[in-house]
Amino acid sequence: GQQLNQSPQSMFIQEGEDVSMNCTSSSIFNTWLWYKQDPGEGPVLLIALYKAGELTSNGRLTAQFGITRKDSFLNISASIPSDVGIYFCAGFSNSGYALNFGKGTSLLVTP
Amino acid sequence: KAGVTQTPRYLIKTRGQQVTLSCSPISGHRSVSWYQQTPGQGLQFLFEYFSETQRNKGNFPGRFSGRQFSNSRSEMNVSTLELGDSALYLCASSLAQGSGKKETQYFGPGTRLLVL
Numbered sequence: 126g127q128q129l130n131q132s133p134q135s136m137f138i139q140e141g142e143d144v145s146m147n148c149t150s151s152s153i154f155n156t157w158l159w160y161k162q163d164p165g166e167g168p169v170l171l172i173a174l175y176k177a178g179e180l181t182s183n184g185r186l187t188a189q190f191g192i193t194r195k196d197s198f199l200n201i202s203a204s205i206p207s208d209v210g211i212y213f214c215a216g217f218s219n220s221g222y223a224l225n226f227g228k229g230t231s232l233l234v235t236p
Numbered sequence: 237k238a239g240v241t242q243t244p245r246y247l248i249k250t251r252g253q254q255v256t257l258s259c260s261p262i263s264g265h266r267s268v269s270w271y272q273q274t275p276g277q278g279l280q281f282l283f284e285y286f287s288e289t290q291r292n293k294g295n296f297p298g299r300f301s302g303r304q305f306s307n308s309r310s311e312m313n314v315s316t317l318e319l320g321d322s323a324l325y326l327c328a329s330s331l332a333q334g335s336g337k338k339e340t341q342y343f344g345p346g347t348r349l350l351v352l
Binding site: 128158160165168169170213215217222223224226227228 | 240242269271278279281284291292294324326328340341342343344345346348
């Protein structure tokens, strides 16, 4: 599979701050997915994007499917301590069937 | 609707043994994919099953195998375990492979395998 470039690798922020992370690929994707994983658990789907330019929100989370179809962004507004975890981007390329993953962004939020 | 379930949650084995992990997909989902997650390599695709047939396979040795039953439940097997097989094994289900919402994958909690 194709490895996605996800950044930043980690973030250490204060409660109430906004967070942005992004993911890029070298090829065109037709689906972008954002997951959150807590220690010892499986990834939980946060937001799914299916069309270039699509902007979708889930509570304080907002994600966008880049218009080039090679990138995606996730924003978290007004972070809270329970936002702590590892956030993964993932996607399907036009030529593949396996879900490709980024290496994850580790988010730490201090009260 | 119940989510993806995996059993067992934790497993300890020794080198050379074999192990079988089980996954029950979300009701109505017909595609089951398996992933290996390690700190060094991240999430890596093992294989995907649909209608009891393996449709896609990642770059893992033949010691890793799987199957899917008529009720869409899936098992994966690892034979002749090696220390490097220690990992979190994740199962994900989707309605079907295709474009758009049908292929969105939902993950189970994983099976943590430790090989000693």
